[in-house]
Amino acid sequence: MQVDPRGQRSAAAITTVVLIVVLVTGSWVLLAAQAVVFAIASLLGLRYAPYGLVYQALIRPRLGPPRELEHEGPPRFAQGVGLGFALVGTVGYALELTWLGIGATAFALGAAFLNAVFGFCLGCEMYLLIRRITTKIRSDREVPA
Incomplete structure (x- = not known):
C-alpha cells in the first residue's frame, strides 16, 4: 500500500504535541493512549491509524x-x-520509575519531532537500514564458495 507522506508528518506533529504533554504532566494514561495509537497503526495498518484518519x-x-x-x-x-x-515509558510512569518514563518518552518525542518538522523519519531510516543489512546477509549466504 502507498501512503501520502504529508499524512505521516501530520501524525508526527500530533504525536509531538501529545508527547510534550506527557513529559509536562507525567501522565502514564495519556502515554498509554498514545501507545494504542501506535499499536493500531503498526499492527492494523496506516489506513486505520487514528491520526491518519x-x-x-x-x-x-x-x-x-x-x-x-x-x-x-x-x-x-x-x-x-x-x-x-x-x-x-508507560510502564516507567505507572511504576513510578519516572526516569524510565521520561527517557522513553523523550526518545519517542525526538523521533516524532524530526519527522514533523524536518520530514526525517528515523524509524523509516532504521527500517531501510535493517532491510539492506538482512538482504546483504542473505545474498552473502547464497553465493557459492
Whole structure:
C-alpha cells in the first residue's frame, strides 16, 4: 500500500504535541493512549491509524494531490518502534520509575519531532537500514564458495 507522506508528518506533529504533554504532566494514561495509537497503526495498518484518519478527513481535502507516495512498510515499522518506546515509558510512569518514563518518552518525542518538522523519519531510516543489512546477509549466504 502507498501512503501520502504529508499524512505521516501530520501524525508526527500530533504525536509531538501529545508527547510534550506527557513529559509536562507525567501522565502514564495519556502515554498509554498514545501507545494504542501506535499499536493500531503498526499492527492494523496506516489506513486505520487514528491520526491518519484525522488527516484524511480534515487536512488532505484542503491540499492538492501529493507529489509522490511512499510505501507503507517504513512508516508502519516506525509506528512499531514508537509503540515500543511508549510501552516502556508507560510502564516507567505507572511504576513510578519516572526516569524510565521520561527517557522513553523523550526518545519517542525526538523521533516524532524530526519527522514533523524536518520530514526525517528515523524509524523509516532504521527500517531501510535493517532491510539492506538482512538482504546483504542473505545474498552473502547464497553465493557459492
